[in-house]
Amino acid sequence: MKQEKQRLNYVLFLVTGSGLVTVARAMTLSFLAIKLQQSFGLGPAMIGALLGIGPLLGAVAAPFAGSLSDRMGRRTMLTLTLLSMALALIGMGLAETVLTFCLAQIVAAVALAIYEPISRALMSDVCPQPLRLKYFSWRYTATNAGWAIGPLIGIAAGAASTTLFIVAGAVYVAFAVALHLLHVPIRQSDDVPQATAPVPLLTSLRAAILDPRLAFFVGGGTLLMAVYGQWSATLAPYLTSHVAGGMEIYAYLVSINGAVVLIGNPFARRFIERTAAIHGLVIGCILFALGEIGFMSAAGFWGLAISMVVFTLGEILVVPCEYMLVDRIANDRNRGSYFGAHSFSTVGNFIGPTLGGATLGAFGGAGMFLLFAGFAGLSAILFAVGTRMPPPKVAAPQSSAGSTEATIGPHIRGACLVA
Numbered sequence: 001m002k003q004e005k006q007r008l009n010y011v012l013f014l015v016t017g018s019g020l021v022t023v024a025r026a027m028t029l030s031f032l033a034i035k036l037q038q039s040f041g042l043g044p045a046m047i048g049a050l051l052g053i054g055p056l057l058g059a060v061a062a063p064f065a066g067s068l069s070d071r072m073g074r075r076t077m078l079t080l081t082l083l084s085m086a087l088a089l090i091g092m093g094l095a096e097t098v099l100t101f102c103l104a105q106i107v108a109a110v111a112l113a114i115y116e117p118i119s120r121a122l123m124s125d126v127c128p129q130p131l132r133l134k135y136f137s138w139r140y141t142a143t144n145a146g147w148a149i150g151p152l153i154g155i156a157a158g159a160a161s162t163t164l165f166i167v168a169g170a171v172y173v174a175f176a177v178a179l180h181l182l183h184v185p186i187r188q189s190d191d192v193p194q195a196t197a198p199v200p201l202l203t204s205l206r207a208a209i210l211d212p213r214l215a216f217f218v219g220g221g222t223l224l225m226a227v228y229g230q231w232s233a234t235l236a237p238y239l240t241s242h243v244a245g246g247m248e249i250y251a252y253l254v255s256i257n258g259a260v261v262l263i264g265n266p267f268a269r270r271f272i273e274r275t276a277a278i279h280g281l282v283i284g285c286i287l288f289a290l291g292e293i294g295f296m297s298a299a300g301f302w303g304l305a306i307s308m309v310v311f312t313l314g315e316i317l318v319v320p321c322e323y324m325l326v327d328r329i330a331n332d333r334n335r336g337s338y339f340g341a342h343s344f345s346t347v348g349n350f351i352g353p354t355l356g357g358a359t360l361g362a363f364g365g366a367g368m369f370l371l372f373a374g375f376a377g378l379s380a381i382l383f384a385v386g387t388r389m390p391p392p393k394v395a396a397p398q399s400s401a402g403s404t405e406a407t408i409g410p411h412i413r414g415a416c417l418v419a
């Protein structure tokens with residue numbers, strides 16, 4: 001009972017830490033484009049290219065980092081990642097040349113891409129399975145609260161000021177130190193050597209990539225990320241150029257999105273608990289599609305506001321359900337590999353704005369919104385198929401000592417993903 005309480009307290013620490021680092025991230029990284037424009041005089045095309053390099057590299061690095069965390073331990077990897085992020089933020093604040101600033105920004109983007117899957121894997125390691133949906137939902141609420149608070153702090157303190165970057169770096173250092181000092185109360189600690197030989201990094205990552213269930217989840221997650229990951233990058237240009245008072249309406253829609261997330265998240269969690277993760281995800285995809293069609297059809301503020309509510313309801317269903325589906329095909333020894341491989345779906349953050357912007361220019365708002373509605377529908381199909389795929393076949397041991405396949409195989413669950 002005491003150990004159970006320690007584990008839940010540690011999960012709450014991770015949830016709180018995620019909220020704090022999101023505040024630090026939002027009050028600085030939200031204004032990178034302004035920093036590049038005002039301090040270095042760069043144009044929109046160059047800014048977009050420079051800000052896109054880091055996340056792309058991060059999407060490639062995250063699967064390897066996730067697998068590495070299965071061997072080195074989540075706490076060690078997270079501590080190093082947070083310290084790297086801190087140094088990068090301080091570097092951006094002190095940078096006097098565009099080259100120095102962009103190098104620091106790339107380090108920050110890669111560190112962020114690595115932090116997300118490993119921190120989710122650590123939460124799954126510590127949190128009892130029946131409570132994971134609840135605490136994943138709380139983590140999502142904490143990060144959204146961070147995105148709501150961070151930009152306001154940034155504006156009040158002076159957007160993209162050097163002091164903000166240094167303060168944000170200090171927040172990451174504080175979280176890294178606390179994470180390193182606190183004991184991780186899990187049954188099979190990632191921070192001590194295991195009795196069995198560790199699975200080689202590339203072998204563990206390959207096993208995750210070759211899991212047909214995860215392959216479908218990555219495909220579906222990529223399309224979902226294209227729909228909601230950077231919705232502001234496509235909705236804002238549409239509103240400002242096609243709707244009267246579009247900039248003011250966009251500001252209201254951002255507030256509506258944040259309010260619906262904070263208010264609706266507890267209700268979404270209870271709904272998922274009563275149904276199943278895959279059912280919640282499919283319904284979320286349907287709501288995404290309806291929201292996109294609503295944006296296309298809306299003639300004024302109220303139509304857009306209602307569409308944003310529908311769209312955001314889809315978001316608060318999809319995000320925790322997606323994490324739960326990946327968690328249920330992973331285990332204590334390969335969870336980092338699975339979450340890391342799944343994080344490759346963040347390339348949708350670039351597919352969405354790129355294809356959406358091109359479609360908006362070529363076919364107008366109707367073409368763009370229908371494209372995203374189609375992405376949402378196709379994503380639901382991919383996830384539904386993935387839940388019905390069998391687990392990978394386990395090869396027979398090659399020796400009495402046990403082959404690599406024998407080491408990995410028994411730890412890969414074949415249970416259905418529907419709760």
